[in-house]
Amino acid sequence: MARNWPVVLLCAALLVGLALPLATGASPPGFYVEVLLGGLMTGVLYSLVAMGFALIFKASGVFNFAQGAMVLFAALAVARLAERMPLWAAILLGIVVMIALAFVIERVVLRPLVNQEGIALFMATLGVTFFLDGFGQTVWGSDIYKIDLGIAKEPVMVLQGLFQGGILINKEDVAAALVAVALVAVLALFFQKTATGRALRAVADDHQAAQSIGIPLNRMWVIVWSVAGIVALVAGVIWGSRLGVQFSVSLVALKALPVVILGGLTSVTGAIVGGLIIGVGEKMAEVFLGPVLVKTFDLAGGGIENWFAYVLALLFLLVRPQGLFGEKHIDRV
């Protein structure tokens, strides 16, 4: 406990910051809860993308910069395919596309680079990012597309008795959160209960040991990249139905990077918790801290959510370099 005082201090400071708007009466409680929920919803999406990162990093030691590009690619695929067929068929076909992509990436990029340093692999995924951005827009087109999930978009008023004016909730957001929870549950079952999942966890623990007891490393990589591709597809579809499918989706997905380092690179739990922390943190900062900053420093508009996630993650890293749920790393010479 004593050694953890900086973490405790930081968490306390964040909690105080979180409570400040409510305590000072700067916002009515109903509005505050609305912002909080909005943040949580964004956080769920960040968690989804971040989970893809964490899965791949855990199983193959690759820091996959291309996860954002994969989200965009999957969303584009589903959006364009859905123009020609029912949505469920488009999603199924999209999953097939993502699995094919995993095969190609494993064969073309990962296999030749096996045993390379993490940095070389990271840069290779940078190349994959470039390629997927160009390739996706060549194949699927580069306009803004819509994904219609068939859920009503008008907000619903709830808890009118508890708060003055009630709270506006978007049905679609609730559905998205439910899908995310379901996905996490399925993944947890997959990792804990199936033979493949067990093999994946073995690979994550120790590549060489896993290989020596006969786990095929290459096939495991294809599987984990496929799973990451499917997670990317889910994130892309949800995101696409909220904001429209366009190039900026891949930039928003970059937010998943601070999420994973905050949560700890190797931890799926960390990705989920980190996503929620960052989602709530940046929404709160944008709504409540932003106007204060604008007024104090005479800024030309807010937009601090563009960098707040990174600063938050950096603060955590300074007090806890392995992230919230990451394993402590010990270097040996």
Added chain:
Amino acid sequence: MFYRENGQFKSSYAADQQLLPILQDRVFMVALVAFAFVVVPLVVSDYVFLSLLIPFLILALAAIGLNLVVGYCGQISIGHAAFMAVGAYAAYNLVLRIPQLNFLIVLVLAGLVAAAVGMLFGIPSLRIKGLYLAVATLGAQFFMDWLFARVKWFTNYAHSGSVQTAPVELFGWSIDSPQEKYVFLLAVLILFTVIARNLVRGHIGRAWMAMRDMDVAAEVIGIRPVYAKLSAFAVSSFFVGVAGALWGFVHLGSWEPAAFNLTLSLNLLFMIIIGGMGSILGSFFGAAFIVVLPIVLNQLPQFLGIPMSTAMISHLEFMIFGALIVFFLIVEPHGLARLWAIGKEKLRLWPFPH
């Protein structure tokens, strides 16, 4: 090339330690510099200057800067365009607020400001490394984008957020024609190249490379990680800041914060991967490559008679960049510079390789 260094004996420490120990290399280098200074301004058209040579010279300087921290010190940064922006805006504000200042001094001061900011964002590198640091520098990128777009003081309260600069003046010499810009930039680039070459073969460069190869082992043999990492960030940001100031003042003339966005950062990284990490020469190759490729891609479809939209071309550019990065990482992780070295070695022995 077609020469041997046979018979060239080094009889003093000075002869042993010079930058180009072989006579033919020295002659070649002098000839190349003379060619670049004298012949190129006479024969090359304005279009080539503005769209090829001037961007190339500045990007090469920035790539050298990035290479110092990524290629030599092993600290990956995907936010170096942010330090270019710091240099550019620092220079803008210095020129604006102290107009009598010589532009060379402005450049140095802008570089120093960038170095200070670079060190600030390098501090996390003391506790975190590798991929974690990449995210920290990405944070620097987004933070700087935001800072220069939102804080009005930096852009002198311009309504659109974009800033204009007057042509650079140096000791009464107004640098406004493409030829003059080229000569000025070439001189700056050569100066910085010599500095970089000397830094990386001196004790600082060796400390950086030791950090890159194995930081714990480097610490054990007495290299201070704080000093090595922060000095790499500082020097790198200095180079990149100067490049940013030149990019704004000499190349663009007027710019908005989006001129130094994430795409530029990634392009810089692309340059050093393709060109060769840990190689000054590679930075030149990479910069040349990234300047030439889009132009070739623009001309090629017309030349071949295949109609292609501009959107298609830009997507194709992305795909080629991506494929090349992967290709080089697999086939030749040390990039074009390594290919050049191999070719040179082959030619040296040719036609009797045994």
